[in-house]
Each structure stands twice: as structure tokens, then as C-alpha cells.
Amino acid sequence: MNPTEAPLTLFRPPFRNYQFDAAYDEMFAAPGTPREHYKALFQTLLELPAEQLRKTQQAADLSFLHQGITFTVYGNDEGTERVFPNDLLPRIIPHQEWRKIETGLTQRIAALNLFLEDIYHHGRILADGVVPRELVYSCRHFRREMRGLTVPRGIYVSICGTDLVRLPDGSFAVLEDNLRVPSGVSYMLANRKVLKKVFPTLFRDYGVCPVDHYAQALLATLRALAPATSSTRHEPKVVLLTPGVFNSAYFEHTFLAQQMGIELVEGRDLLVHDNIVYMRTTAGLRRVDVIYRRVDDDFLDPLCFRQDSSLGVPGLFNAYRAGNVVLANAIGTGVADDKAMYAYVPAIIRYYLGEDPILANVQTYLLTDRSQRSYVLEHLDELVVKAVGESGGYGMLIGPHSTEAEREEFRQRIEAEPRNYIAQPTLSLSRAPCFLEGEVQARHVDLRPYILYGENVTLVPGGLTRVALRRGSLVVNSSQGGGSKDTWVLRA
Amino acid sequence: MIYSVRHTTTFRYEPAVRESVMEVRLQPRSDGEQRCLSFALDVDPAANIMQYRDFTGNTVHHFDIAGSYKQVKVTAQSAVEVQSVPAPRTSDSGDWADLDALVAANDHWEMLLPSHFAHSSEPLERLAKELKCERRGNPLVLLTEINESIYTMFAYVKNSTKVDSPIEEALQARQGVCQDFAHIMIALVRPLKIPCRYVSGYMFHRDEDENDRSLEGASHAWVEALVPGWGWVAFDPTNNLVGGDRHIRVAIGRDYADVPPTRGVYKGEAQSELSVAVTVSPADNVAPEPITPSFVVRSRPVLVRAAARSEQEQQQQ
Numbered sequence: 172m173n174p175t176e177a178p179l180t181l182f183r184p185p186f187r188n189y190q191f192d193a194a195y196d197e198m199f200a201a202p203g204t205p206r207e208h209y210k211a212l213f214q215t216l217l218e219l220p221a222e223q224l225r226k227t228q229q230a231a232d233l234s235f236l237h238q239g240i241t242f243t244v245y246g247n248d249e250g251t252e253r254v255f256p257n258d259l260l261p262r263i264i265p266h267q268e269w270r271k272i273e274t275g276l277t278q279r280i281a282a283l284n285l286f287l288e289d290i291y292h293h294g295r296i297l298a299d300g301v302v303p304r305e306l307v308y309s310c311r312h313f314r315r316e317m318r319g320l321t322v323p324r325g326i327y328v329s330i331c332g333t334d335l336v337r338l339p340d341g342s343f344a345v346l347e348d349n350l351r352v353p354s355g356v357s358y359m360l361a362n363r364k365v366l367k368k369v370f371p372t373l374f375r376d377y378g379v380c381p382v383d384h385y386a387q388a389l390l391a392t393l394r395a396l397a398p399a400t401s402s403t404r405h406e407p408k409v410v411l412l413t414p415g416v417f418n419s420a421y422f423e424h425t426f427l428a429q430q431m432g433i434e435l436v437e438g439r440d441l442l443v444h445d446n447i448v449y450m451r452t453t454a455g456l457r458r459v460d461v462i463y464r465r466v467d468d469d470f471l472d473p474l475c476f477r478q479d480s481s482l483g484v485p486g487l488f489n490a491y492r493a494g495n496v497v498l499a500n501a502i503g504t505g506v507a508d509d510k511a512m513y514a515y516v517p518a519i520i521r522y523y524l525g526e527d528p529i530l531a532n533v534q535t536y537l538l539t540d541r542s543q544r545s546y547v548l549e550h551l552d553e554l555v556v557k558a559v560g561e562s563g564g565y566g567m568l569i570g571p572h573s574t575e576a577e578r579e580e581f582r583q584r585i586e587a588e589p590r591n592y593i594a595q596p597t598l599s600l601s602r603a604p605c606f607l608e609g610e611v612q613a614r615h616v617d618l619r620p621y622i623l624y625g626e627n628v629t630l631v632p633g634g635l636t637r638v639a640l641r642r643g644s645l646v647v648n649s650s651q652g653g654g655s656k657d658t659w660v661l662r663a
Numbered sequence: 664m665i666y667s668v669r670h671t672t673t674f675r676y677e678p679a680v681r682e683s684v685m686e687v688r689l690q691p692r693s694d695g696e697q698r699c700l701s702f703a704l705d706v707d708p709a710a711n712i713m714q715y716r717d718f719t720g721n722t723v724h725h726f727d728i729a730g731s732y733k734q735v736k737v738t739a740q741s742a743v744e745v746q747s748v749p750a751p752r753t754s755d756s757g758d759w760a761d762l763d764a765l766v767a768a769n770d771h772w773e774m775l776l777p778s779h780f781a782h783s784s785e786p787l788e789r790l791a792k793e794l795k796c797e798r799r800g801n802p803l804v805l806l807t808e809i810n811e812s813i814y815t816m817f818a819y820v821k822n823s824t825k826v827d828s829p830i831e832e833a834l835q836a837r838q839g840v841c842q843d844f845a846h847i848m849i850a851l852v853r854p855l856k857i858p859c860r861y862v863s864g865y866m867f868h869r870d871e872d873e874n875d876r877s878l879e880g881a882s883h884a885w886v887e888a889l890v891p892g893w894g895w896v897a898f899d900p901t902n903n904l905v906g907g908d909r910h911i912r913v914a915i916g917r918d919y920a921d922v923p924p925t926r927g928v929y930k931g932e933a934q935s936e937l938s939v940a941v942t943v944s945p946a947d948n949v950a951p952e953p954i955t956p957s958f959v960v961r962s963r964p965v966l967v968r969a970a971a972r973s974e975q976e977q978q979q980q
Contacts (some may be wrong), residue, residue: 349980
């Protein structure tokens with residue numbers, strides 16, 4: 172598309188500097204021609220005086236500050252806690268598109284849970300040669316301690332955050348599954364609260380699906396997993412286990428615990444006696460049934476996992492194995508969100524469900540394969556390389572934005588440990604309008620819907636739209652200078 | 664042959680500690696040529712003892728002790744029957760193709776991949792070259808040769824390494840204890856695609872066995888490798904033995920990290936001392952209470968601190 176051919180309206184404020192490239196634009200079908208579901212927002216932006224927009228932005232920023240919505244950047248001694256940057260303009264998703272995402276994600280979580288149950292029991296998929304055994308056994312997150320252990324309802328992943336990107340053809344694809352301790356849902360809730368306040372009329376007229384019931388849905392999911400013994404005694408006791416105040420998502424831990432009306436605990440607040448988990452309270456010990464844990468497997472139980480960990484609860488795993496307490500998510504789910512395992516997810520869906528995947532995967536090169544590896548090493552300047560067990564945008568090389576020295580470093584790392592890396596083409600993520608520097612500019616976005624799996628699969632409509640706030644950047648992670656915006660899924 | 668085994672572990676703390684949680688792997692296995700006829704575990708101060716089987720089928724007992732105390736004593740008493748089996752003969756053992764077929768037909772990946780203690784390194788590569796560790800001759804012959812080479816090349820020196828020492832220490836000094844020799848053998852043979860596993864247990868010592876280097880009064884470690892035609896065969900590089908009925912198997916794992924006899928966590932800042940005493944005797948002589956512990960490990964206090972910041976700073980996805 173050549174911008175010079177664009178209708179004049181586009182170059183009116185606040186769209187004067189709105190740019191197009193090969194990426195899919197969420198708002199415009201063509202320069203100056205908004206998509207049907209963006210028309211009302213487009214019109215509002217044209218009509219609102221610039222000054223008014225700026226004031227609205229300030230009101231929104233203030234609201235975030237006052238609510239204390241923060242995240243923590245590691246490795247920075249002063250001012251580690253930052254206000255999470257929010258963008259004023261909602262990302263809008265038509266109802267039909269959302270329906271497809273919802274069914275696609277429901278399919279995916281069902282298959283991934285069947286996969287986890289299989290590899291920790293009979294290993295049919297391994298015996299049938301669909302997934303290589305070596306890939307499972309060499310995964311850092313594979314927990315042999317989970318073998319033969321039965322989890323409630325056979326559900327390993329009950330809280331999932333899946334990252335979707337929209338490709339230039341307009342279709343959504345899965346970029347990665349987060350099956351261990353997905354975070355960010357508190358920002359989704361905070362964004363909505365603020366946007367409802369600053370755009371009341373627009374919000375009402377658009378007919379947006381609510382997300383405010385997320386905390387209740389999460390609590391219902393956790394309760395649905397409670398051990399059978401607990402219902403005869405009392406209402407199941409659910410707690411949220413946090414690593415502590417220095418964790419990047421500590422704000423979210425406090426927020427969700429408060430929203431659900433459950434206790435926020437650290438490892439030292441719990442103890443295990445005769446295979447039962449108790450919480451220390453001022454009124455004595457209180458039995459715990461379900462733990463929504465935001466602590467990595469490694470740090471959960473020093474008796475079983477990392478012995479040098481002081482965060483965990485000694486004996487917790489034995490209580491879990493005995494079925495006296497439930498952990499959500501289960502232990503050992505990381506083997507299914509290993510970035511090399513990701514390449515096999517379409518095959519996993521076909522194997523267990525006999526269906527084709529509804530949402531596509533992104534092409535992925537496995538570096539343990541000699542020919543794929545040599546291709547990747549020759550094309551490092553075009554590809555994205557990721558460490559298989561990392562998240563948060565750490566341990567990543569973005570070829571087109573990298574220096575020769577960085578590529579050389581990754582070349583050495585890949586050759587030393589090919590199992591530890593994968594490569595993908597550099598994707599052109601879709602772009603959405605953002606209000607930056609007093610005008611509307613296009614920035615790359617992704618979408619992380621949150622999937623809950625208890626009695627059944629529940630998705631609150633939308634999720635967290637993450638924005639790469641720096642011009643031209645493709646990295647949306649909050650730890651790497653990303654922000655977020657509210658996501659409006661339309662009722663009809 | 665029926666053996667009676669008594670294994671006593673005593674932990675002393677100064678000052679007192681509390682909230683001990685412990686796991687022990689002390690019950691001899693019932694598989695292969697061995698049956699555990701009876702087993703009793705006693706813990707002082709008293710605790711409710713629970714148990715489970717781990718992923719390789721070892722029986723694990725675990726318990727926690729409320730209150731505060733300066734000493735924890737764990738006593739395991741078992742009677743084990745070990746059948747004598749003929750030493751494996753080369754004439755009946757398969758070749759490399761048979762081994763590959765055996766490996767392909769089953770899931771032996773766990774015992775083929777590198778593990779915490781048994782992994783490759785520069786000094787190991789050097790040793791592998793020196794011993795010409797490559798697929799040659801017949802698997803059984805090669806395994807027997809490697810077993811003997813470790814026996815002749817490495818000196819057994821009591822306390823020369825610690826339980827958590829990496830094998831590089833033993834490789835460099837050419838000396839170590841049974842645990843090191845077992846790990847070195849595993850690290851040498853797994854790259855040849857021979858499934859190999861670590862065995863912890865006991866050894867019955869007789870006066871007539873002058874080649875024995877393993878210590879009487881202590882637990883022992885050796886390996887088992889998969890040999891076509893013979894199944895899992897025991898190789899004991901500490902004593903240069905293949906198979907035999909003087910070994911009593913307690914637990915199998917990828918390496919020591921999977922099967923420590925005792926593992927525990929407690930609260931409190933204390934100087935600790937661990938002492939272990941083991942007696943193995945033919946069952947008609949009931950094992951007498953050992954008088955002196957075979958080994959003692961003293962540790963300085965471990966500071967129990969508030970959860971370290973670096974641990975809290977773990978990734979959220």
C-alpha cells in the first residue's frame with residue numbers, strides 16, 4: 172500500500188503520523204478506511220479535541236498510579252517497581268473472530284492436558300513415536316517424580332495463558348503456551364476498570380463482553396479441583412502461594428488473592444505434618460486444600476526439588492502425591508510448554524483428539540536436527556532464536572535487530588547446547604492504534620487470552636493485549652519495555 | 664543366602680532444631696534375584712512413618728518430627744534373601760546389534776542420558792580415550808574390561824571426596840570412593856548406548872575376599888548395565904566384581920542424586936553431625952548393635968534466612 176494514495180482524512184490529527192507497513196493493521200482495512208468494528212472509535216478520535224484526549228490519558232495514568240498497578244524489573248537496584256504502562260485506546264475484536272479463538276484454545280488446552288497425563292503415565296504418544304522420547308526426558312521441566320501420580324480430574328493445566336499473534340493475512344496463530352505460572356491477568360482487569368471510567372459512552376455503545384468475573388471464575392476453578400475429602404469437612408480452603416515481595420508479579424498475587432477473598436501466603440506460612448498441609452494462623456494451624464501456586468516447581472519443596480531453596484514447603488510434594496492437597500497448576504507442566512515441544516503441539520492435537528488444529532502454529536526450527544540447525548546458523552540475521560525454557564522475552568535473539576557480536580554469541584550457544592534453543596521466522600505482528608506523544612500511532616501487539624480449566628473450560632472474553640511501545644519494536648514483554656491495552660470483544 | 668542388615672543413622676544438632684522433614688531410602692528392593700523378607704524402620708523421637716514408591720520403584724519412607732530436639736536417630740533393620748546366580752558368560756551374551764535391538768524395544772532413555780553426577784567432561788573424555796571406550800568386541804567383555812580398569816587405575820581413599828563432589832575431583836586425583844567409581848563407570852558407558860544405572864546398597868564382607876576395597880560398616884554403591892542375553896548385570900568397579908551374591912540392592916537411580924539413603928530439611932541454626940553405622944551378617948547371626956559408627960560428617964550451621972531475593976525473582980510467564 173502506498174500511503175500517498177491514502178484518503179486525506181488519515182492525515183488529519185490525530186492520525187497525521189499513522190504509518191502502514193506489511194503488517195496487518197487492526198484498525199484499518201486500507202489507509203483511511205477503518206474496519207467495520209473500528210468505525211465508532213475512529214470517529215471518536217477524529218472528533219475529540221487533542222487536548223481532551225491528552226486529559227483522558229492523564230486521568231487513566233493517574234488511575235493506574237493510584238491503584239498501585241505495578242510490575243518489577245529485575246537486575247535494577249533502585250526503583251525496581253514500575254507502573255505498568257497502559258495505552259489508552261482499546262483493541263477491538265469482533266465476536267466471530269473471538270469465537271474461533273475460543274474454540275481453538277479450548278481444543279489446545281484439552282489436548283495438552285491429555286498429553287501431560289499420557290507422558291506421566293503410559294506414554295502412549297512416545298511408544299507410538301509421535302513425540303520423541305528424548306525430547307521429553309531431556310526437558311529441564313520434565314518431572315519424573317510425577318510419574319504414576321494421579322491429579323484431580325486429570326487436569327494438569329488449570330490456568331493457562333496462551334500468546335497469540337495476528338499474521339499479515341489476518342489469521343491468528345499461537346506463538347507460545349504458558350502452562351506453568353502465566354501472569355498478567357490483573358492488568359487485563361485493571362485496564363478494563365480504567366477504560367470503563369474514561370470512555371463510558373463509547374464502552375456502552377460498543378456492547379463489550381465483560382471480564383470482571385475472572386477472579387470468581389478462577390476461584391470456582393480452584394475449588395473444582397479440591398480433594399474429595401475436603402467437601403465433607405468444610406468448604407475447601409484455597410490459598411495463593413507467592414515467592415514474595417521481590418517477585419515481578421507480586422502485585423498480581425496480592426490483587427488476585429484479594430479479589431478472590433483468599434489468603435496470600437509464602438512458603439514459611441505453611442507446614443506439612445503427617446502428609447497434611449497447614450497454614451499458620453493467629454488462631455492456630457488451619458488445613459489447606461488447594462494451593463494456587465505462583466512459585467516454580469524447582470522452589471516448591473526443598474525435600475524433593477532444589478534443596479537450597481528457602482521459599483518452599485518441605486514435604487509439600489509428599490502431601491500432594493498422597494492426594495491431601497491440590498496444586499494448580501500441577502507439577503511438571505513445563506514439559507508441555509517447552510519451546511521445542513511446541514513444534515509438536517499440532518501433532519499432539521491430532522493424536523489425542525483426531526481433529527485438525529483450529530489455531531495454527533508458527534513455523535519452528537528444531538536445532539537438534541542437523542539440517543535445520545545448519546539452515547538456522549546460516550540465517551541468524553533473519554530469524555528469531557529463543558531459549559526453550561525461558562519466558563518474559565529473556566534469552567532471545569531477534570535476527571534483523573541484532574548485531575554481529577550478538578549473533579556470534581548465539582551461534583556459540585546453539586552449537587554448545589542445540590536442545591536448548593529453537594528458531595522461528597521473524598514475524599510481522601499485527602499493529603494497533605496507540606495514543607503516544609499526543610497522537611495516534613501504530614504499534615505491534617499480541618494477545619494473551621487466559622484459559623481456566625476446572626469443571627469445564629472457561630475463557631473470559633479477550634485477555635491481555637500487549638503492546639511493543641517502542642517504535643518498530645517487536646518485543647511486547649513487560650520486562651522488555653512493553654505495555655498493555657484493554658481488549659474489547661464485542662457481544663455481537 | 665539370607666542376610667540380616669542393620670543401618671543406623673544418627674543426626675546430632677547443637678543447639679536444638681525443629682520441624683524436621685525427612686525421606687529415607689533404606690528398604691532393600693524385591694526384584695531380580697533378591698527378596699526383602701522383612702523390614703522395620705524406627706525413628707526417635709517418634710514420628711508417623713509414611714511411604715511411597717518413587718519413579719524407579721524404590722520404596723521411600725518419610726516422616727516429620729514436631730517439637731524441638733538435639734538428636735534424630737533412624738534405624739532400619741531388614742532381612743534379605745539374595746539368590747546366587749552364575750557369573751555371566753560371554754558365550755551366552757549378545758553382540759552390539761542384540762543390545763541395540765533390546766534398547767529399541769524398551770524405554771531405557773533415563774539410563775542412557777547424562778545425569779546430575781554422571782555426565783561428560785574433559786577429564787572424562789581423556790579417560791574414555793585412554794581406556795579405548797568405543798564399541799568393540801562384545802558388550803559384556805567391554806563392560807568387564809572397563810570395570811577392571813577403574814579398579815586398577817583408581818585408588819580407594821576413604822573420605823577423599825564428599826557425597827556432593829563432582830566426579831572431576833576423583834578423575835583428576837585418580838582416587839575416590841565407591842560412589843565416584845560408580846558415577847565414572849556410568850559416564851563412560853552411557854555414551855556407548857549401553858543403559859547403565861546406579862545402585863546403592865550394602866556389601867557382605869568375608870575375611871577370605873582380600874580384594875575388597877569397600878568399607879565394612881558402610882553402605883556401598885555400584886552400577887548395573889544392560890547386557891543382551893543377561894539383562895541387568897551388576898558391575899562393582901570398587902571391588903572388581905561382576906554379578907555375585909554379596910551385594911544387597913536397596914535403591915536404583917540415574918545416579919546418587921536420585922537415591923540418597925537419607926535426605927532432610929529442618930528449621931533452626933545449628934551445628935550438625937551425621938554418623939552412620941551398618942552391619943551386614945548372615946541371618947543366623949542376628950546383627951549386633953554396632954559400637955562405632957563407620958563415618959561421621961560434621962557440618963557448620965546453615966543459616967536459615969528469609970527467602971533470598973534471588974529466589975523470589977523467578978520468572979513469571
